[in-house]
Amino acid sequence: MSYLGVGVSPGTVPVYHGTNVRVLDRRVRTAELVLRCVIVALGILAAVLVATDTQVKQIFTIRKKAKFTDMKVLVFVVVANGIAAAYSLIQGLHCAVSMATGTVLFNKPLAWLIFLADQVMAYVTVSAVAAALQSAVFAKEGQTELQWMKICSMYGRFCNQVGEGIASALVASLSMVVLSCISAFTLFRLYGGNKLKNAGW
Numbered sequence: 001m002s003y004l005g006v007g008v009s010p011g012t013v014p015v016y017h018g019t020n021v022r023v024l025d026r027r028v029r030t031a032e033l034v035l036r037c038v039i040v041a042l043g044i045l046a047a048v049l050v051a052t053d054t055q056v057k058q059i060f061t062i063r064k065k066a067k068f069t070d071m072k073v074l075v076f077v078v079v080a081n082g083i084a085a086a087y088s089l090i091q092g093l094h095c096a097v098s099m100a101t102g103t104v105l106f107n108k109p110l111a112w113l114i115f116l117a118d119q120v121m122a123y124v125t126v127s128a129v130a131a132a133l134q135s136a137v138f139a140k141e142g143q144t145e146l147q148w149m150k151i152c153s154m155y156g157r158f159c160n161q162v163g164e165g166i167a168s169a170l171v172a173s174l175s176m177v178v179l180s181c182i183s184a185f186t187l188f189r190l191y192g193g194n195k196l197k198n199a200g201w
Contacts, residue, residue: 036092042172043085049165055158080128118180125173
């Protein structure tokens with residue numbers, strides 16, 4: 001078995017690259033680390049913005065308090081971004097340690113696990129944002145056919161903060177999609193060691 005032209009055992013062992021491959025590997029890991037930091041920051045920001053958002057509206061003698069738990073999709077956004085941030089923090093630390101030691105502690109089962117986890121996180125965060133955006137449109141524009149009123153005309157500040165949270169979640173989800181592509185590249189190059197060697201990598 002070979003990894004980028006270097007013989008390795010099937011287990012998790014340090015793998016040392018040639019000069020060009022080492023540069024490529026470091027660039028990939030740097031991009032991964034940056035993206036994971038972005039996901040951690042924006043995921044936490046999105047969850048906090050949505051979870052702490054409230055607004056009280058006085059309608060005659062009735063006081064109605066709007067909060068994120070009133071819309072299940074917002075609960076989904078908070079949970080999804082919280083999980084994505086925690087997962088990215090763990091993987092980011094793993095990536096930072098690998099960069100600091102200058103070795104690649106990797107095997108195919110671990111590569112598949114990270115790849116699948118990144119794919120799941122990408123799907124979850126994108127679906128959460130998509131559902132939230134659809135609900136936001138209904139809250140902003142209403143739906144006259146179904147007699148749904150424009151909620152944001154009553155709870156303007158609440159909607160504005162939710163919008164900021166959704167925007168943060170959108171950027172985090174796009175970063176997660178790019179990250180899933182990087183993890184796919186990292187995985188499938190394990191199966192192309194000889195090709196990379198012949199290409200002069």
